[in-house]
Amino acid sequence: MTLLEVEGISVHYGRIRAIRDMSFSVNEGEVVSLIGANGAGKTTTMKTISGILNPSVGKITFAGEDITKMKAHIRVVRGISQAPEGRGIFPGMTVMENLDMGTFGRKNRAGVPQDLERVFDLFPRLKERIKQYGGTMSGGEQQMLAIGRALMSDPKLLLLDEPSMGLAPQFIRQIFKIIKEINKQGTTVLMVEQNANQALAGAHRAFVLETGEITHSGTGKELLANPAIKEAYLGVG
Amino acid sequence: MSMTDGPTPLPEAAAAQAAADREAVAAGPGSSVTPERRGRPGIFGAWGEKWNALPRQQQWAFLIVVVILAYMLPLINPPIITTEPGNNFALACFDMARFALIAVGLNVVVGYAGLLDLGYVAFFAVGSYCAAMLTSPDSPFLHIPYLWTIPIAMAVTMFFGVVLGVPTLRLRGDYLAIVTLGFGEIVRILATIIPAMKGQVGFQNVGHPPGTEADGTPIFSNSNGVPWYWLTLTIIIIITLLVGNLERSRVGRAWIAIREDEDAAEIMGVPTFKYKVWAFAIGAAIGGLSGALFAGQVGFVNNQKFDVTTSILFLAAVVLGGAGNKVGAIIGGALVSYIPLRFTAIAEYKYLIFGIALVLIMIFRSQGLFPARQRLLAYGRTAYQRVAKKDGASLPSNGKPPTGLRPDRDREKGIQA
Ligand SMILES: Nc1ncnc2c1ncn2[C@@H]1O[C@H](COP(=O)(O)OP(=O)(O)OP(=O)(O)O)[C@@H](O)[C@H]1O
Ligand SMILES: [Mg+2]
Numbered sequence: 111m112t113l114l115e116v117e118g119i120s121v122h123y124g125r126i127r128a129i130r131d132m133s134f135s136v137n138e139g140e141v142v143s144l145i146g147a148n149g150a151g152k153t154t155t156m157k158t159i160s161g162i163l164n165p166s167v168g169k170i171t172f173a174g175e176d177i178t179k180m181k182a183h184i185r186v187v188r189g190i191s192q193a194p195e196g197r198g199i200f201p202g203m204t205v206m207e208n209l210d211m212g213t214f215g216r217k218n219r220a221g222v223p224q225d226l227e228r229v230f231d232l233f234p235r236l237k238e239r240i241k242q243y244g245g246t247m248s249g250g251e252q253q254m255l256a257i258g259r260a261l262m263s264d265p266k267l268l269l270l271d272e273p274s275m276g277l278a279p280q281f282i283r284q285i286f287k288i289i290k291e292i293n294k295q296g297t298t299v300l301m302v303e304q305n306a307n308q309a310l311a312g313a314h315r316a317f318v319l320e321t322g323e324i325t326h327s328g329t330g331k332e333l334l335a336n337p338a339i340k341e342a343y344l345g346v347g
Numbered sequence: 348m349s350m351t352d353g354p355t356p357l358p359e360a361a362a363a364q365a366a367a368d369r370e371a372v373a374a375g376p377g378s379s380v381t382p383e384r385r386g387r388p389g390i391f392g393a394w395g396e397k398w399n400a401l402p403r404q405q406q407w408a409f410l411i412v413v414v415i416l417a418y419m420l421p422l423i424n425p426p427i428i429t430t431e432p433g434n435n436f437a438l439a440c441f442d443m444a445r446f447a448l449i450a451v452g453l454n455v456v457v458g459y460a461g462l463l464d465l466g467y468v469a470f471f472a473v474g475s476y477c478a479a480m481l482t483s484p485d486s487p488f489l490h491i492p493y494l495w496t497i498p499i500a501m502a503v504t505m506f507f508g509v510v511l512g513v514p515t516l517r518l519r520g521d522y523l524a525i526v527t528l529g530f531g532e533i534v535r536i537l538a539t540i541i542p543a544m545k546g547q548v549g550f551q552n553v554g555h556p557p558g559t560e561a562d563g564t565p566i567f568s569n570s571n572g573v574p575w576y577w578l579t580l581t582i583i584i585i586i587t588l589l590v591g592n593l594e595r596s597r598v599g600r601a602w603i604a605i606r607e608d609e610d611a612a613e614i615m616g617v618p619t620f621k622y623k624v625w626a627f628a629i630g631a632a633i634g635g636l637s638g639a640l641f642a643g644q645v646g647f648v649n650n651q652k653f654d655v656t657t658s659i660l661f662l663a664a665v666v667l668g669g670a671g672n673k674v675g676a677i678i679g680g681a682l683v684s685y686i687p688l689r690f691t692a693i694a695e696y697k698y699l700i701f702g703i704a705l706v707l708i709m710i711f712r713s714q715g716l717f718p719a720r721q722r723l724l725a726y727g728r729t730a731y732q733r734v735a736k737k738d739g740a741s742l743p744s745n746g747k748p749p750t751g752l753r754p755d756r757d758r759e760k761g762i763q764a
Contacts (some may be wrong), residue, residue: 159615161613181618182619183615183618183619185613192614194614198608198611199608199611200603200604201607201608202603203604211615214600214615215616260616263615297574
């Protein structure tokens with residue numbers, strides 16, 4: 111079943127067009143990766159889906175409902191949750207308070223303790239640091255916090271904007287394992303990555319974004335095997 | 348627009364009160380974000396630790412003593428502290444209380460929601476004019492008892508806050524500051540050009556609360572600061588408790604999140620625009636309230652008292668005290684009023700002195716005298732308790748599971764652990 115359907119959207123910053131006539135979909139239960147170079151429009155795509163930006167044309171459907179004009183904070187209630195690029199945690203709040211903010215928009219409060227435990231199981235480091243201020247966490251810890259906080263809203267669709275950004279190589283593998291685990295537990299994941307290798311290997315399906323347009327699509331394996339993509343994104347060829 | 352839509356956090360009255368008490372004097376060293384600052388507690392920081400270490404009964408006892416002393420202040424008229432002979436001390440006390448109340452209101456806007464409002468004096472002016480135009484014999488409008496003008500002034504300024512907030516709060520940062528600056532001037536200019544507002548001539552004999560002494564003079568006379576001070580102090584206490592409750596509620600969490608990162612707040616499900624309008628409206632209502640009190644006490648309102656520098660002075664009070672901390676705001680407001688009244692020789696230079704003081708504070712104590720701190724929020728607290736119950740041993744709290752009623756107390760240890 112299609113969970114997210116993006117149909118022909120274009121997004122502008124003033125007169126600059128960052129996204130041009132983009133269409134793709136995410137099915138329930140999938141991990142979908144969006145890869146592309148700097149400035150390709152990945153973050154713009156994510157912000158448009160979460161509702162921080164509005165498309166000038168096109169339509170976005172989530173779980174059968176047209177959400178193109180819906181405010182970002184209501185999309186959270188519908189089940190879209192984003193871990194923004196550069197983490198975007200609340201620096202002056204503790205880890206616990208950050209996680210708590212993640213529950214702000216959710217309706218089902220009874221599930222909060224379970225979800226908290228789930229987050230602590232995925233990221234034991236967060237549990238050790240519940241009283242530390244977000245702003246004093248290391249970059250990798252902030253990334254965990256951003257993902258954990260996004261999970262606290264009990265999302266149907268988790269948007270991850272460069273979850274591996276600024277992480278050490280061994281930790282990158284770990285974070286992709288965790289993403290896989292989150293997906294196994296039933297959350298659909300749409301992620302944006304520059305680390306094409308891992309992002310393609312870990313995805314059911316993937317799209318390649320170049321200057322605001324989707325140029326390739328296929329399963330993660332297909333794209334990994336595609337010579338053009340190998341050359342451009344995987345540093346081989 | 349309902350403020351408490353959705354689930355409200357658990358109103359643990361006791362916990363809330365405890366937090367209020369703690370904050371009343373506490374300014375913990377752990378309040379700022381960066382570790383360098385945390386390591387430097389400062390004079391008030393050490394206070395905060397001692398305060399947190401006291402049992403609840405002692406905290407209560409201390410607070411009661413402070414409140415009683417505050418009420419007695421104009422009667423005691425302490426020798427060195429007094430503003431006399433330059434200025435009547437009871438009137439000075441009223442002025443300090445008025446500034447403190449303004450700072451509490453502006454703190455909601457600037458401190459909690461992080462909205463830089465450079466035109467707050469406009470709300471103060473609207474409140475003053477409300478009281479004046481509804482009670483002064485110079486006013487052509489209907490006349491009502493003075494005390495009624497207080498809620499009316501609050502409602503009217505709240506309305507102005509919404510009217511100003513709805514178009515402008517979509518703007519961010521610098522743009523908002525400039526628009527509010529403009530609004531501050533507009534009110535003053537309107538008071539000059541609208542005939543009914545009587546420009547510089549103004550309104551004489553603004554009303555006051557009822558009651559006369561044995562000899563027939565009114566209790567709330569212009570020359571007697573004591574009853575006015577007591578009234579204002581009582582209002583400050585009530586408003587501070589109400590604001591404190593808001594701060595600990597879902598609304599307060601939304602404000603703090605907006606202040607920290609507006610986009611992030613929005614994608615957490617916070618209707619940021621709505622909560623910004625609420626902050627603006629609540630701040631405005633408190634500004635209007637202090638305006639009405641001011642009009643009543645002075646007994647005269649014209650267009651000369653509401654300039655931009657006054658707005659800046661209000662802002663200085665909040666920043667000086669520590670944006671985001673209501674007790675800091677009270678003390679900041681009182682200080683900004685007190686210093687020029689006490690040291691009349693330097694009163695002329697008050698802006699110079701506040702300027703230097705602010706620069707120094709920003710360098711040495713960038714969070715203000717009493718830095719704000721967030722405490723464990725309501726949901727976090729219960730969830731945290733559950734986790735703590737499950738395996739208290741792994742938590743950095745000296746082995747004993749935190750009660751949840753004392754989250755701040757454990758926090759310092761937690762950070763260092
Ligand atoms: N606020 C903005 N105003 C104007 N142009 C913008 C703005 N934000 C992004 N852009 C432009 O839109 C294009 C796409 O940006 P976007 O942030 O989506 O790229 P990205 O794929 O996420 O890049 P990166 O991998 O570096 O994060 C870029 O050319 C960028 O310069
Ligand atoms: Mg990006």
